[in-house]
Amino acid sequence: MATAAPRMWTGGDWATGRPQPVEFPPYAGGTKGSFTNVDTATLALPPTIQLGDTVVSICASYSESDPTPRTRLAASNAVETEVDPLRSASSATLDPTKIRLKVSVFEWSAGKGQSVSWQVSSQPDTNAIIMNLTYRQADTSRLPATPIVDYKTAMDADRIALQAGTDHRSLYVAVALSRELTGVQWPAGFETPREEFGRFGDMQVHMMTATTVGAPASPGLLQLDATVPQLGVALITIPGRANPDGKGVWILGDQAASILGQTTYLE
Numbered sequence: 001m002a003t004a005a006p007r008m009w010t011g012g013d014w015a016t017g018r019p020q021p022v023e024f025p026p027y028a029g030g031t032k033g034s035f036t037n038v039d040t041a042t043l044a045l046p047p048t049i050q051l052g053d054t055v056v057s058i059c060a061s062y063s064e065s066d067p068t069p070r071t072r073l074a075a076s077n078a079v080e081t082e083v084d085p086l087r088s089a090s091s092a093t094l095d096p097t098k099i100r101l102k103v104s105v106f107e108w109s110a111g112k113g114q115s116v117s118w119q120v121s122s123q124p125d126t127n128a129i130i131m132n133l134t135y136r137q138a139d140t141s142r143l144p145a146t147p148i149v150d151y152k153t154a155m156d157a158d159r160i161a162l163q164a165g166t167d168h169r170s171l172y173v174a175v176a177l178s179r180e181l182t183g184v185q186w187p188a189g190f191e192t193p194r195e196e197f198g199r200f201g202d203m204q205v206h207m208m209t210a211t212t213v214g215a216p217a218s219p220g221l222l223q224l225d226a227t228v229p230q231l232g233v234a235l236i237t238i239p240g241r242a243n244p245d246g247k248g249v250w251i252l253g254d255q256a257a258s259i260l261g262q263t264t265y266l267e
Contacts, residue, residue: 019052021241024169024213025138027192028053032131032207034198035120041067042117043130045108053108054138054238056147057116060101060175060198060207061128067102067118099205101175101234103147107140129198129207135169135238142239150235158227162187165214168240174208178228186210187220211238 029046045055059067106112120128150163162172174184181204186193193210212219214237222233 019050019137021139021239022137023240023243025054025135025238025240027211028134028136030131030133030192030194032194032196033129034196035128035130036198038120038128040117041120041128041130042115043132044115045113045132046134049108049114049134050136051109052136052140054135054140054143055106055108055112055116056131056133056135056171056236056238057104057106057118058101058131058133058173058207058209059103059118059120059128060099060130060205061118061120062099062205067100067120067128099175099177099230099232101148101151101173101232103173103234103236105143105147105236107143108134127198127205129196129205131194131196131207131209133171133194133209137240138169139239139241144237144239147236148234149237151232153230153232155231156227156229157231158224159221160231160233161218161221162233163235164217165212165219165235166237167214167243169211169238170214170219171209171211171236171238172222173234173236174206174222175232175234176206176208176224176228177203177230178206178226179203180226181206181224181228183225184208185223185225187212187222189213189219 028050029048031044031046033041033043035041041059043057049055061067102118104116116130116132118128118130149166152160152163154160160174184195190210190212193208195206195208198205198207208222224231
C-alpha cells in the first residue's frame with residue numbers, strides 16, 4: 001500500500017508542500033497603521049497569512065535617522081530566543097523633508113510571529129506609517145537583497161511618471177508630503193491600491209501603494225488631486241516563476257511596451 005505524502009498546516013489549509021511559484025504572485029492581504037511619538041512601532045500581519053507567503057513590510061518615518069527593523073523576542077518552551085524575521089532591507093531618503101522610507105521582505109512561517117516591529121525615534125516630531133503587504137506563490141528563493149529597485153522624487157508636483165517595471169509583479173510605493181492631498185489615481189492596469197494618512201509635524205504624509213505586472217517601459221503617470229511640495233516613489237519587485245515562453249506580457253493601453261506585432265504577439 002502506498003504511503004500518503006506528509007501533510008503540513010499552512011495556516012489556511014492542509015498541504016503536502018509549499019505553494020508552487022506563479023509568474024505574477026497575487027496579493028493575499030495587508031494591514032496598515034499610523035504611529036506617533038513611539039520608540040517602537042508594531043503592526044500585525046494580516047490574519048489571512050499562510051506558510052510560504054512573502055511579506056513586504058514598509059515603514060515611512062519622519063526623523064533624523066532611518067527606521068530599523070526590530071529584533072523580536074520569541075518564547076519557546078519558556079526560553080526566549082532572538083528572532084529576526086526580516087531577510088533583507090533597503091532604504092531611501094526624500095530630501096530635504098527627512099521623510100525616510102525603508103522596506104523589508106521575508107518569507108513567512110509560524111516561527112516569524114504575527115507582527116512586524118520597526119524601531120523609530122520617540123521625538124515629538126517623529127511619526128511613522130507602516131504597511132504589511134503579503135503575496136502568495138512568490139519565488140521565495142529569489143527574494144531580493146535590496147528590495148527597492150529604484151527610487152525617484154519630484155518637487156511641487158501633482159503627477160509623476162512611474163518607473164519602468166521589472167519582471168513579475170511590480171509594487172509601487174508613493175510617499176507625499178502635503179496639507180491638501182486627499183487622493184490619487186493610478187494608471188490603468190494597476191491593482192490592489194492602498195493608502196494610509198499620518199501627521200508629520202504640520203504636514204500630512206500620505207503613503208500609497210499599488211501593483212501591476214512587470215513591463216520594460218513606464219506604466220504611466222501617478223496623478224495626485226493636489227500639488228505637493230515633496231513626492232517620492234519606490235519600485236519593488238515581487239519575484240515569481242520564470243516566464244516559460246520567454247515572451248513579454250501585453251499591458252492594455254501601454255503604447256511603449258505592448259505594441260502588437262512588435263513587442264507583443266497573440267497566439
